[in-house]
Amino acid sequence: MQQRLKNRLGLLGWLGGGRYGLDRYAYALHRLTGLGILAYFIMHIFVTGKRLGGPEQWESTMAVFGSLFFKVGEFLVVLAFAFHAINGIRLILVELGWLIGKPGAPSFPYSYSTLRHKPLFIVFMVFAAVLMIISGADFYLILK
Amino acid sequence: MNNSATQDKAILKTVKFEILRYNPAGNESPHLENYSVPVTKGMTVLDGLTWIKEHLDSSLSWRSSCRMGICGSCGMFINGLPRLACNNQIVHLHSDRVVVKPLPNYDIIRDLVPDLEGLFSKHRSVKPYLIRKDVSEQDKPTGEFFQSEQELLNYIQFAYCIKCGLCMAACPTVATSEEYAGPQSLTAGWRYLSDTRDEGASERQDVLYSSHGVYRCHFAGACSQVCPKGVDPALAIQMAKRDAFMKGFGFGKERKASSVMSPVQDWTPRGDIPNAPEKTAGNTGSKREP
Amino acid sequence: MRESRLWFWHILSAIVILVLLGLHMGTKHLSELLHMIGIGSGDPVQSAQVFHRSQQAVYMITYILLLGTGLFHGLYGLRSIFFELSLSKTLEKLIGGVLAVAGIALFVYGSYVAVLLFQTSGV
Numbered sequence: 001m002q003q004r005l006k007n008r009l010g011l012l013g014w015l016g017g018g019r020y021g022l023d024r025y026a027y028a029l030h031r032l033t034g035l036g037i038l039a040y041f042i043m044h045i046f047v048t049g050k051r052l053g054g055p056e057q058w059e060s061t062m063a064v065f066g067s068l069f070f071k072v073g074e075f076l077v078v079l080a081f082a083f084h085a086i087n088g089i090r091l092i093l094v095e096l097g098w099l100i101g102k103p104g105a106p107s108f109p110y111s112y113s114t115l116r117h118k119p120l121f122i123v124f125m126v127f128a129a130v131l132m133i134i135s136g137a138d139f140y141l142i143l144k
Numbered sequence: 145m146n147n148s149a150t151q152d153k154a155i156l157k158t159v160k161f162e163i164l165r166y167n168p169a170g171n172e173s174p175h176l177e178n179y180s181v182p183v184t185k186g187m188t189v190l191d192g193l194t195w196i197k198e199h200l201d202s203s204l205s206w207r208s209s210c211r212m213g214i215c216g217s218c219g220m221f222i223n224g225l226p227r228l229a230c231n232n233q234i235v236h237l238h239s240d241r242v243v244v245k246p247l248p249n250y251d252i253i254r255d256l257v258p259d260l261e262g263l264f265s266k267h268r269s270v271k272p273y274l275i276r277k278d279v280s281e282q283d284k285p286t287g288e289f290f291q292s293e294q295e296l297l298n299y300i301q302f303a304y305c306i307k308c309g310l311c312m313a314a315c316p317t318v319a320t321s322e323e324y325a326g327p328q329s330l331t332a333g334w335r336y337l338s339d340t341r342d343e344g345a346s347e348r349q350d351v352l353y354s355s356h357g358v359y360r361c362h363f364a365g366a367c368s369q370v371c372p373k374g375v376d377p378a379l380a381i382q383m384a385k386r387d388a389f390m391k392g393f394g395f396g397k398e399r400k401a402s403s404v405m406s407p408v409q410d411w412t413p414r415g416d417i418p419n420a421p422e423k424t425a426g427n428t429g430s431k432r433e434p
Numbered sequence: 435m436r437e438s439r440l441w442f443w444h445i446l447s448a449i450v451i452l453v454l455l456g457l458h459m460g461t462k463h464l465s466e467l468l469h470m471i472g473i474g475s476g477d478p479v480q481s482a483q484v485f486h487r488s489q490q491a492v493y494m495i496t497y498i499l500l501l502g503t504g505l506f507h508g509l510y511g512l513r514s515i516f517f518e519l520s521l522s523k524t525l526e527k528l529i530g531g532v533l534a535v536a537g538i539a540l541f542v543y544g545s546y547v548a549v550l551l552f553q554t555s556g557v
């Protein structure tokens with residue numbers, strides 16, 4: 001057999017949305033936010049473990065995390081959570097077969113699940129944006 | 145008549161084809177080559193490739209057959225999306241640049257020819273055919289298996305797959321995973337799992353619900369977007385997940401396979417309609433009987 | 435089908451997290467807004483408040499529940515990503531094992547903290 005040229009897209013294939021639909025971008029963002037939240041969560045377990053050292057140690061730990069760098073970092077986690085949670089509700093419903101229609105006889109122009117789902121997709125994203133704006137308002141008050 | 149024929153041949157515009165060339169026998173590395181192609185009314189991307197082969201470069205290779213979106217041979221990566229070359233007119237791409245590359249996520253054999261063996265072997269792995277416990281009935285049928293129209297509509301869409309492999313080229317999970325069964329084969333598996341005539345659930349479930357099965361789909365939706373036949377693989381995969389979830393919590397009922405229809409009794413044909421064709425199953429003394 | 439069962443828990447844990455983490459994020463990260471409309475004191479990480487919460491049974495139980503569901507959901511998600519990277523069967527098994535052990539270890543540590551702080555309240 002002659003030599004084949006490998007053409008698997010690799011990580012760029014799953015991160016890059018290209019000319020595909022919005023769902024593809026939501027998919028990549030869901031993964032990235034998930035990884036970010038997991039990293040924060042594991043850190044959070046150890047940070048809250050500092051409570052064992054008593055109030056003094058807790059105060060000194062919080063003093064470290066009270067800096068602007070960590071405040072902005074925490075705000076990013078809140079934004080990631082807002083997206084991951086709302087998109088997650090959408091995904092649970094979709095993966096259990098709701099909100100994407102039922103199979104039927106295909107006739108041109110074809111209707112398909114992601115197309116039928118698009119209006120609801122936008123509703124969910126607007127909801128996520130509203131949550132982000134609310135938490136943004138809170139963050140503004142913290143900074144002030 | 146002559147006049148309209150020449151009008152149809154009128155050149156609308158000239159577009160630049162950028163085609164990925166790769167020759168395993170040659171020394172050149174894969175590269176894009178440019179060709180300028182005059183576009184006439186109704187000219188598809190496939191027609192464009194044929195024009196190049198006829199007029200500019202006879203060494204250009206691709207795979208195609210029916211020219212009408214039925215055989216599924218000419219899947220290519222055209223202007224950023226996997227599409228059938230025969231199904232897309234150049235003017236409908238709304239661009240003066242037509243970038244044609246072989247389908248991603250498959251090895252390239254030469255130029256625009258992808259190696260679809262992975263697709264076919266995964267398709268085979270889900271056993272895409274009716275499985276009945278009663279093998280003798282399948283080999284020597286005494287009648288047709290019953291199926292209502294609604295039961296047919298529940299899967300017929302997924303049976304329209306032409307194995308062009310565009311969905312696998314679009315899928316972000318296939319992009320990183322060699323083992324993932326992929327939208328095509330999972331859809332084929334669900335097509336038979338949801339067919340009321342089928343009894344092969346236990347033989348397919350190990351592939352469909354394995355650690356490289358339906359749960360590696362996260363509804364990025366690209367497969368359904370690019371499918372040229374409206375098969376909607378994303379829908380089939382979510383239905384498969386829903387089915388497992390419902391059954392896992394005792395909501396879904398185990399489906400009983402449909403039975404052989406009993407022949408119609410006491411029936412006299414109306415005089416004014418022609419005779420029905422010979423039965424294909426259960427007709428003793430027919431030519432098909434061994 | 436093992437994978438099916440893991441995925442069911444992935445979905446079910448997501449629903450639990452949605453409720454608990456929704457409350458957690460609401461009270462901890464919208465505290466300024468809530469304070470404006472008269473709920474809470476504004477700074478949820480003051481040590482007096484933190485230790486007051488730690489000593490309530492309701493908080494201890496929800497902390498442990500959120501810890502367990504959160505770890506399972508997050509680590510199964512991470513495992514999903516690893517399983518989509520064309521790794522060898524041995525490496526997949528190894529990663530599955532390492533993530534399971536890490537998850538259990540983190541769960542034990544986190545619950546130990548929660549239970550210990552709750553018990554000190556009785557003293």
